Amino acid sequence: MTDRSADNDDEIERQKLGDRLKEARKYLGLKQEEVATYLKIPRTALTDIENGQRRVEAIELTRLAKLYRQPVGFFTGEDEASASLPIDVAHLARRAADLSKTDRDELGRFAEYLRARSKAKA
Template sequence: MTDLDNETARKTLGERLREAREYLGLKQEEVAAYLKLTRTALSGIETGQRRVEAIELTRLARLYRQSVGYLTGEEEQAALPPDVAHLARQAADLSQGDREELARFADYLRTRAKPGDG
């Protein structure tokens, strides 16, 4: 890989990391504390100016609920419809118990849906 290829890969990774963080409504300070980094270091990662250690990338993938392959650009993720993405963002702020209750409610709605309801 050339230096230009490496720079492009770091920028792509940084963009995906920023998008994943923003999608979940997390602040840079929160993610930096999770990784035990400064906010400036996380900002450098998100702009492609700082390299990401393998352990950091694994922890970020777990936090952001994404695969490492998606974050590095090796895998694509199917885009969610806007209304579903909104629901996912809202659900991310719920407690674990509330998310479990939400999942039960979604299961209930699926079972009562009539054919052709869409």
């Protein structure tokens, strides 16, 4: 792999990471200023992170994952199953994992009901 190719791959990965971070922040209804204050960085630095223009330090990513209630692997793409899901669906899946088997079965039936209702409306 050439240096130029590696640089391009890094840019793409930073952009994906930034997109996931921005989506998680917005899903939780947090403002950039609030998150920047939590991280103790300027808001412009957070903007650069979300735009893929600034690298994220490991400690920053760990703190963001904690704040956004997601595993670090979700943001880095290492947890492909979660990373490929919309943020709200991944959040629901993690919450459902804590339910009893009976409750998860009931949740599944409710999801099927909602899907059927949605199809009937269409």
